[in-house]
Amino acid sequence: MLDGTTAEIRERKALRINPxxxxxxIGAMYAALGVNKCMPHSHGSQGCCAYHRSHLTRTxxxxxxxxxxxxxxxxxxxxxxxxxxxxxxxxxxxxxxxIVAVHTTCLSEVIGDDIPxxxxxxxxxxxxxxxxxxxxxxxxxxxxxxxxxxxNQLEAFVKYLSESTVEEKKNVINLFPGFVDPSDMREIKRLxxxxxxxxxxxxxTSDVLDSPAxxxxxxxxxxGTKIAELKAMGDSFLSLGLGPTGTEAxxxxxxxxxxxxxxxxxxxxxxxxxDEFVDALRLAGDTSVPTELEYERGRLVDMIxxxxxxxxxxxxxxxxxxxxxxxxxxxxxxxGMEPAIVITGTPGKKWERQMKELLPNxxxxxxxxxxxxxxxxxxxxxxxxxGNTYGKLVAKAENIPFVRFGFPILDRVGHRAFPFxxxxxxxxxxxxxxxxxxxxxxxEDPDHETELxx
Amino acid sequence: xxxxxxxxxEAREKMLEAYxxxxxxxxxxxxxxxxxxxxxxxxxxxxxxxPGIITQRGCSYAGCKGVVIGPIYDILHITHGPIGCGxxxxxxxxxxTKIRAEGETNYLQYSMSTDMQEDHIVFGGEKQLAQAIQEAxxxxxxxxxxxxxxxxxxxxxxxxxxxxxTMKEKLGINIFGFSCEGYKGVxxxxxxxxxxNGVFKHMIGLDDSPVEHKYKINILGEYNIGGDAWEIDRIxxxxxxxxxxxxxxxxxxxxxxxxxxxxLNVVMCxxxxxxxxxxxxxxxxxxxxxxxxxxxxxxKKSLRKIAQYFGDKELIDKVxxxxxxxxxxxxxxINDVKxxxxxKTAALFVGGSRAHHYQDLFEDMDMKVIAAxxxxxxxxxxxxxDVLPNIKIDADSRNIEELEVEADPERFNLRKTxxxxxxxxxxxxSFSDYEGMMRQMKKDTLVIDDISHxxxxxxxxxxxxxxxxxxxxxxxxxxxxxxxxKQLHSYDYGxxxxxxxxxxxxxxxxDRMTSTKVWKLTRAPWHAGAGxxxxxxxxxxxxx
Numbered sequence: 001m002l003d004g005t006t007a008e009i010r011e012r013k014a015l016r017i018n019p020x021x022x023x024x025x026i027g028a029m030y031a032a033l034g035v036n037k038c039m040p041h042s043h044g045s046q047g048c049c050a051y052h053r054s055h056l057t058r059t060x061x062x063x064x065x066x067x068x069x070x071x072x073x074x075x076x077x078x079x080x081x082x083x084x085x086x087x088x089x090x091x092x093x094x095x096x097x098x099i100v101a102v103h104t105t106c107l108s109e110v111i112g113d114d115i116p117x118x119x120x121x122x123x124x125x126x127x128x129x130x131x132x133x134x135x136x137x138x139x140x141x142x143x144x145x146x147x148x149x150x151x152n153q154l155e156a157f158v159k160y161l162s163e164s165t166v167e168e169k170k171n172v173i174n175l176f177p178g179f180v181d182p183s184d185m186r187e188i189k190r191l192x193x194x195x196x197x198x199x200x201x202x203x204x205t206s207d208v209l210d211s212p213a214x215x216x217x218x219x220x221x222x223x224g225t226k227i228a229e230l231k232a233m234g235d236s237f238l239s240l241g242l243g244p245t246g247t248e249a250x251x252x253x254x255x256x257x258x259x260x261x262x263x264x265x266x267x268x269x270x271x272x273x274x275d276e277f278v279d280a281l282r283l284a285g286d287t288s289v290p291t292e293l294e295y296e297r298g299r300l301v302d303m304i305x306x307x308x309x310x311x312x313x314x315x316x317x318x319x320x321x322x323x324x325x326x327x328x329x330x331x332x333x334x335x336g337m338e339p340a341i342v343i344t345g346t347p348g349k350k351w352e353r354q355m356k357e358l359l360p361n362x363x364x365x366x367x368x369x370x371x372x373x374x375x376x377x378x379x380x381x382x383x384x385x386x387g388n389t390y391g392k393l394v395a396k397a398e399n400i401p402f403v404r405f406g407f408p409i410l411d412r413v414g415h416r417a418f419p420f421x422x423x424x425x426x427x428x429x430x431x432x433x434x435x436x437x438x439x440x441x442x443x444e445d446p447d448h449e450t451e452l453x454x
Numbered sequence: 455x456x457x458x459x460x461x462x463x464e465a466r467e468k469m470l471e472a473y474x475x476x477x478x479x480x481x482x483x484x485x486x487x488x489x490x491x492x493x494x495x496x497x498x499x500x501x502x503x504x505p506g507i508i509t510q511r512g513c514s515y516a517g518c519k520g521v522v523i524g525p526i527y528d529i530l531h532i533t534h535g536p537i538g539c540g541x542x543x544x545x546x547x548x549x550x551t552k553i554r555a556e557g558e559t560n561y562l563q564y565s566m567s568t569d570m571q572e573d574h575i576v577f578g579g580e581k582q583l584a585q586a587i588q589e590a591x592x593x594x595x596x597x598x599x600x601x602x603x604x605x606x607x608x609x610x611x612x613x614x615x616x617x618x619x620t621m622k623e624k625l626g627i628n629i630f631g632f633s634c635e636g637y638k639g640v641x642x643x644x645x646x647x648x649x650x651n652g653v654f655k656h657m658i659g660l661d662d663s664p665v666e667h668k669y670k671i672n673i674l675g676e677y678n679i680g681g682d683a684w685e686i687d688r689i690x691x692x693x694x695x696x697x698x699x700x701x702x703x704x705x706x707x708x709x710x711x712x713x714x715x716x717x718l719n720v721v722m723c724x725x726x727x728x729x730x731x732x733x734x735x736x737x738x739x740x741x742x743x744x745x746x747x748x749x750x751x752x753x754k755k756s757l758r759k760i761a762q763y764f765g766d767k768e769l770i771d772k773v774x775x776x777x778x779x780x781x782x783x784x785x786x787x788i789n790d791v792k793x794x795x796x797x798k799t800a801a802l803f804v805g806g807s808r809a810h811h812y813q814d815l816f817e818d819m820d821m822k823v824i825a826a827x828x829x830x831x832x833x834x835x836x837x838x839x840d841v842l843p844n845i846k847i848d849a850d851s852r853n854i855e856e857l858e859v860e861a862d863p864e865r866f867n868l869r870k871t872x873x874x875x876x877x878x879x880x881x882x883x884s885f886s887d888y889e890g891m892m893r894q895m896k897k898d899t900l901v902i903d904d905i906s907h908x909x910x911x912x913x914x915x916x917x918x919x920x921x922x923x924x925x926x927x928x929x930x931x932x933x934x935x936x937x938x939x940k941q942l943h944s945y946d947y948g949x950x951x952x953x954x955x956x957x958x959x960x961x962x963x964x965d966r967m968t969s970t971k972v973w974k975l976t977r978a979p980w981h982a983g984a985g986x987x988x989x990x991x992x993x994x995x996x997x998x
Contacts, residue, residue, distance in 0.1 A: 001563060002563050002564070003553070003558070003559050003560065004559035004561070004564070004593070004594045010589070010592060010593060012589045012593075013585060013589070014568060014581075014582045014583070014585035014586040014588075014589055015532070015566060015567075015568065015585070015586040015589040015590055015593075016537065016540070016566065016567045016568065016569035017564055017565070017566050017593070018544075018564055018565055019537050019540070019541050019565060019567065019569065021537060021541075022537060022538050022541040022542070023536055023537050023538030023541070024538075025538070026538070041506075044605065044636075044637075045513050045605060045636040045637040046503060046509060046511050046512065046513060046636075046641075047512045047513020047514070047515055047516050047539075047636040048513075048538065048636070050509075050510070050511060050512040050513070050516065050927065051512070051516070051538065051539070051542035051543075052542075053927045054542070054546070054926050054927055055542060055546075057926050057927055057929070057930060058926060061930060062930050063928075063930045063931040063934060064927070065508055065907060065931075066508070067505075067506050067507070067508055068503075068505070068506075068509070069505045069506075070502065070503040070504070070505045070506075070507075070509070071637045072502055072637055072638075072639065072640055072850050073637055073638060073639075073849075073850065073853055074849065074850075075637070076605070076608075076609065076637045083505040084505070086476075086504065086505045086506060087505035087506030088506065089474055089506065090473070090474060090477055090504060090505065090506030090507055091506045093472070093473065093474045093477075094472050094473060094474075094477075094506075094507070094908055095508070095908075105605070106535070106536050106538075106604065106605050106606040107605040107606065107609065107636065107637060109606075110575060110605070110606045110609045110610065111609060140536075140572070141536035141537065141538045142536040142570045142571055142572050142574070142575050142606065143571065143572050145537070211934070213933070213934060213936075213976050214976050214977065215934075215935065215936040215973070215976040215977065215987075215988030216934065216935065216936075216988070217911065217931055217934040217935045218934075345537070371564075390544070393563055
């Protein structure tokens, strides 16, 4: 496995080997799927849309529908106006969504298609039926990563839709959950409801990418943020963005457009990050934290104390998206582990600086890749690897425990059903991590040392 | 397609109803009722997908890097472009691979890309590419490096071929590029053609080392998904036939450079590699014919045809012996499975050959294929190669290079295959053949090219097939409707399904899928219809 990887590290300037990120449009597609009756549309050649749908489908084991402008060489030379207009005509006639969220690809970005102009012309020519909405986000794949695309799509929803309609803001907050799984979104909503806060969540893939099997297929499941809610976000008194990389573009745009102030928190992964989120909800709602939640928190802390001996000082290599890493690394420190290698593929000098402050002795890199990570691991061994499915190759090569975390997870099913956020999510993380350690021992210990109890 | 469901013609009409007029006209040409299988009607294939239609198609890059060249394990593959394309094609086609010798590296476990950033788009990416090739060489010292262009590379005009030539000279290893930008052509198919040209120009014929064996062949268009190629290897080894190269599943760069030493090419996936078979015949005189190792009958027929080609009694007998031995293992299983599968129905919408090949396996189980279509095929894949002279070349195809190939002055006919071919032809043996999918399909079945999401939904609504063979993008759409879906591009983590042992795997799999209880759980006991599967609720036995 990965037999060509050696411990000798050469700085590379031009070659990316085993990326720890992917491109913007898949993030945009994911964000758009979290809007009720929304058709994500990929403006470019059809391979992008096929790849994004495949990866999202493999991750969530759910239908992921999206349309494409199906560029061939002609459109690439003469521009995509005709293709997008034809596409909109077909989409509204055949699939009847309430809203189409267009995102660009490398191709349409390089040829410089003016999407707002095309949308305007399509409204004028009647290709967009009355009462229907088309919005767009620029998501060039040669900048940022899938998280940037997610952020840009959210920003586009705000810019196109959110409105400030009342003098005095309503007693509602906006929750921007960040690029997390449907199970996480559901948990974030549950926490907000428990604390007793009225909220609008944007966007929300729960009940969209985990819809029930009842023998019928619905192109637009009941879930997702409604267009009316996206509009109403302008009347809320506060936005909470979970993770700056995934949400700041949207929350900032909303502040600028509708004068809704925002607070950026970490994704609620682990004890302190969840505490901060719960506390922010409490303050925003002027409520108190219910006993039920206190108990959940207590059960988590209890589990950490029970398992502390197996986690203490264990070295971890971790890769993923910046916002995921922010919280996850803090959690690992909380439970006594030692994050030794932390990398993200997403560019971000500021993120890198902040992470280095937190972990002065670790290898920390933004805009890096898994090949470097693997080489650092060969030089300084770690006890555990945490990351998305692709980390499996490295974990196998080094025969170390591996916990799947982040996006995409193509080869396991649980992540879409069980959250990693909140106190229960943290308990699940403890379970995953300790089970990995114990499983390895059970597998590898000689018979005379194999134990049944601990 | 019978007294209970609408007729195929009615179904077709109803599928088209929802479309705007222009789209109706376009899709109408791509949807046919197979009225006279022996003289297939003309189908609109290899034409553009209508923008806005939910299609299962991918792009030229996916066809070139993802399908044809990607599986060659000891070439170091570099995608020149922004990160997405390289990332998504990273081991996502399940091309199973074993390294052949100590110290080799399987580069398929790596995803390498120039990860182009905005400044490369503005100022050009050639320097970045040259540097990336150098870094890849320093890091891994591979035998060969291939470079794939993505959409923006073509638009900004990076000359990847000149960069490859320069670096080839500098590093002294084989380095070559593929202009397989995603917007080329109308689907993956364009990428297959581009890949074939590249393999032919840059690899085939580089190594003239003689191969000592009585029966030497190449298998073209077999990509070793789920280990299919290994099952074919096993059967061939048993028969005493030497495979020089399988293009391109589980194959090494060296095998490909040497594969012109074969006496025969047999073609599995016609769409993705028929160009190669033609070019190798023109240049080296190696004849080819179409085979199919999916399905018991297909496998037997293909083995017998190969034995007949070599014409050696020893081989002919050996093949019969192997078939008899293998069938002895298969027979009790298929007999048992058939008691549950006979009369059940299937529909297949897959790739550029599998929608045809897998009909053999369903026939083995006495199941009926009521509808089928390819994702990215051309007219010849549907109607047979005899329509080739009548296919109009449109603008999208014209942009794909056609290589001018000539007979190699020294190496053509090295193995005296030409005479052998002629005498066989005189006795009625067919070469360079493919009769197409429609001839094998039953009368009045539906043939749908580049099926759209909407048409698939309608098909299920009308006929509720017992199983659908398709891909990941529509798998869960189908299953939400209570119909099991077998992924026939990637096999759902399963396989092999080729050859005899593969057939056993497939029979068991379809038996499980069509008799699983899960669909009966979709309705809770407190609702009407509890305990019935949605697919069987209004069961309409399709009489085809």
